[in-house]
Each structure stands twice: as structure tokens, then as C-alpha cells.
Amino acid sequence: MTQQHPEGPVARPDLVEVVVGALGRPHGIRGDVAIDLRTDEPERRFVDGAVLRVEGSTRVLTVESTRWHSGRLLARFEELLDRTAVEGARGLVLVTDVPADEVPEDEGEYYDRQLVGLAVETTDGRPVGRVRDVLHPGPQDLLEIETGAGTRLVPFVEALVPEVDLAAGRVLVVDVPGLLSDLPDEPGPTGTSA
Incomplete structure (x- = not known):
């Protein structure tokens, strides 16, 4: 986790900052917000009590609860108490620090x-x-x-x-034609003109 000092966060070499999502549209009037996911592992990043930072700032949002609705992750944050607060936070990008050596849970997956x-x-x-x-x-x-x-x-x-x-x-x-290099120019029509 990034340590807080009066001058701001201090980076630790054993942690890396990753983007996990962005705040989307409000859902209802109680402060639920749709999350535009930027992670393949929302169940790891949006657990109850997770403290996420707003990218480029020291502002934090604490996950109060999450649920799935119509294929979208909805979250409620302790700091966003109602729809008005969610509307004001729309578009904020959320980040968290993870261990630099952490790997995805599924084999064949990569960060x-x-x-x-x-x-x-x-x-x-x-x-x-x-x-x-x-x-x-x-x-x-x-x-x-x-x-x-x-x-x-x-x-x-x-x-x-x-x-x-x-x-x-x-x-x-796999080096298929045109994937890693330009295709050679097509030869022009051959023959004589009249």
C-alpha cells in the first residue's frame, strides 16, 4: 500500500498502481454507481472495505458494497452518500496498489x-x-x-x-502476411497498351 506523508504518497518498489475501473452512471437514489470495469478480476478489486484511490489524487473511495445488475457491476462507496454525490464523481478513474509479483488467478491470463x-x-x-x-x-x-x-x-x-x-x-x-510488416506492393497490370 502507498504510505501517506504530508507531501503526498511515497512509492514502494514492491507495489504497482493499477487502474481497476471508472465511475459511470448513478443507479437509483441511494448512491449506487455503475462501474466501467478496467479489470478482469472485479471480485478481487471491489471487495467490501477495499480502499481505492482516484487516479492522480490523494482522494480515496471505500467500497461499502457491490452487486451485479443486468451484467454491470454496481458499487456503493462510503464517501458517496447519494445520487447527487455520484453524479459529481462520474468519470473518476479508480486505482489501487497491488504487489508487483501478483499474478492472475487463472492460468494463461496475464496482467x-x-x-x-x-x-x-x-x-x-x-x-x-x-x-x-x-x-x-x-x-x-x-x-x-x-x-x-x-x-x-x-x-x-x-x-x-x-x-x-x-x-x-x-x-x-505467428508471422502472417501483413501482420508484422507491410505487404509488398501489388504488381501492376502487365501487358501492352494499344
């Missing part, structure tokens, strides 16, 4: 921070570049890979990324 910086190689061993970021634009996560030829976005699916080896510090990617 973004574990993937960023890994070397990228093709399945035949050719170096490609490094993972610069992990993007979550919709139903399919993307690896943003910095190559010598520029940035490439690779869908993070087993068919294209068959191996993640954290111990070796690398990710293997």
Missing part, C-alpha cells in the same frame, strides 16, 4: 504490466520488437508492438500469439 516490455519474436525465432502496450478497445485485446518498421497491432489470441514466456521475457507471434 498488462507483465506483457509490456517483453521481446517479440516470430515462431521461427526472428526478433521483431517489443510489446509497447496492451489495448482493450472492445471484445478483443490487442498487443501494440514496436517494430523497426513502426507500430503494429496484433490481436492477442492464441492463433497469433501462441506463447508468452515471462521467464524468458518474450512473446512468440
